[in-house]
Amino acid sequence: MDHPSQNFFGKSTNKLLDKVVDKIFGLTDRFNPRTTLIASLILLICTSLLMIASASIPFASAKGYAEPLRFFWLQLGYVAIGVMAAITIYKIPIKYYYKQHFHFILTMWATVLILLILTKLIGEEINGSTRWLSLGPFNLQTAELAKAVMVFVTADYVVRRSAEIRSNIYTGARLLIWYLPVVFFLIIQPDFGSVVVMAATLLVMVYVGGAQGKQYLAPAIVLLSTMGIAAIAEPYRRERILSLVGNPFDDVQGRNYQLVRSLIAYGRGRLTGTGYGDSIQKLAQLPEAHTDFLLAVTGEELGFIGVVFVLLLEAVIVLSIMAISLQALKRRQLRLSYTVFGFAIIIFGQVVINAGMTMGLLPTKGLTMPFFSYGGSSLVVLLMMIGFVLKVENQSPIIDAKRQNDKY
Structure with missing residues (x-):
């Protein structure tokens, strides 16, 4: 069998990419990505619930809530909803996603666009941003759903237009027809962080789909210039960028x-933390x-060891999802492979951004740590992604046995 990167990553393969593919293929022979993914996810969510219980008690008391563990119980409820949503996604026969893939994707895209419009028109404003659509007891952050849907859009496009993308990246400009309306409504919320994650996911997926690296220079310049202009256009974004320059302790009570x-x-x-529940910074600081x-x-509470533990679990989750993507790729199930890969990129991107901003390496953004930070919409949508990933892992060998790989 030819190397997958030679068949699907373009005519002139990238040596670094080949090495990464080889390493991950080697790892998939040593562990079961499905079991590893589920175990890591359970560990991370349990750790999350413990830390949310500790970190949210002072905030709940300050807000006057009678139940000090209010946010712990809410997050536990979101976990239950997310698991049920993941099971629902898992139970849907995979053929329904791709039997008439264009109509299915068009329906998802149109639904997300309508939700984004409704969010702007009647959404709830919190901390100066209108990102949440009230659905009774649950507030939906439509951007989380939009990121997942745009992965389906990009994966389908990369497969349908694979020859064009490999020959010339600029043929991918048609994707802007799908992206621009979504990006526009995200920016006016404003939710610049989600736009960055979405753009990065798009570029990586197109590159993995076969676009030649040298053709990325012009789009990268345009993208970086646009992001730079957007970053300095608003005072609060300028302040966040300035907080990374120089000594952050120069303006302790201000922008920093x-x-x-x-x-x-x-x-x-430090290394081992001050002890669970003993954080001072959570006390309204x-x-x-x-x-x-x-x-x-x-x-603060669990130290360097605790942070490494959380980030290691996030890394294992991402690698497990990528391993499932590569298994589908080996069987020539391109739509399945690219969709799962896109989900891995979204999770990885949010981990990098969230960790980077809390450590002063990146500007502060309103992006949660996947499966860890408090947030209903993020957790539910991420668990729905996991439901789809596990469905792919389950159905991929069956599809291969039926010789129906070209349909997926």
Whole structure:
């Protein structure tokens, strides 16, 4: 059998990419990615619930809630909803996703666009952003759903237009027809972080789909220039970028407040932490510590060891998903492979951004640590992705045995 990267990653293969593929293929022979994925996910979610319980008690008390573990119980409820949603996705026969793939994808894309429009029109404004659509007791952050749907869109396009993409990356401009309306409504929310994750996922998927690396220069310049202009167009974005320049402790009470508190939390934790429940920064020092900055509280209470444990579990989850993607790729099930791979990139990107911002390596963004930070929409959508990934792992050998690989 030819090397998968020679068949699907373009005519002139990338040596570094080949080495990565070989390494991951080697790992899949030594462990079961399905079992590893589920076990790592359970460990991470249990750790998340423990840390949310610790980090959210001061915030719940400050807000006057009678139940100090309010956010723990809410997150536990989101876990239950997410598991049920994942089971639902898993139970849907995989042929329904791809039997008439264009109509299915068009329906998903149109639904997301309608939800984004409704979010802007009647959505709930929180902390200056209109990102949440109220659905009774549950607030839906449509951006989370949009990221998942755009992976389906990109995977389908990369397969249908594979020859064009390999010959010239600029033929992928048609994808902008799908992306621009979604990106527009995300920017006006505003949700610049989700746009960055979505753009990065698009570029990686197109590259893996066979686009030649040298053709990325011009699009990369355009993308970076656009992001730069968008970053300095708003005062709050300029402040976040400036907080990375120079000494963050020069403006402790101003633009660097969150970053400084996060760095202090990491500094207090050192190697083994101050002990579970003993964080000082969560005591109204670090705003809403159970959400985007939960990793910093983990660093304070459980130390460097605790942070490494969380990031290691995230890495294992990403690698397990990529291993399942590569198994589908070996069987020439391209749509399945690219979709699963896209989900892995989304999770990896959010891990990097969240960890980077809490450690002062990246500007602060409203992105959660996947499967770890408090947040219903993020957790439910991520678990739905996992449901689809496990469905692919289950059905891929059956599809191969039936010789129906070209349909998936």
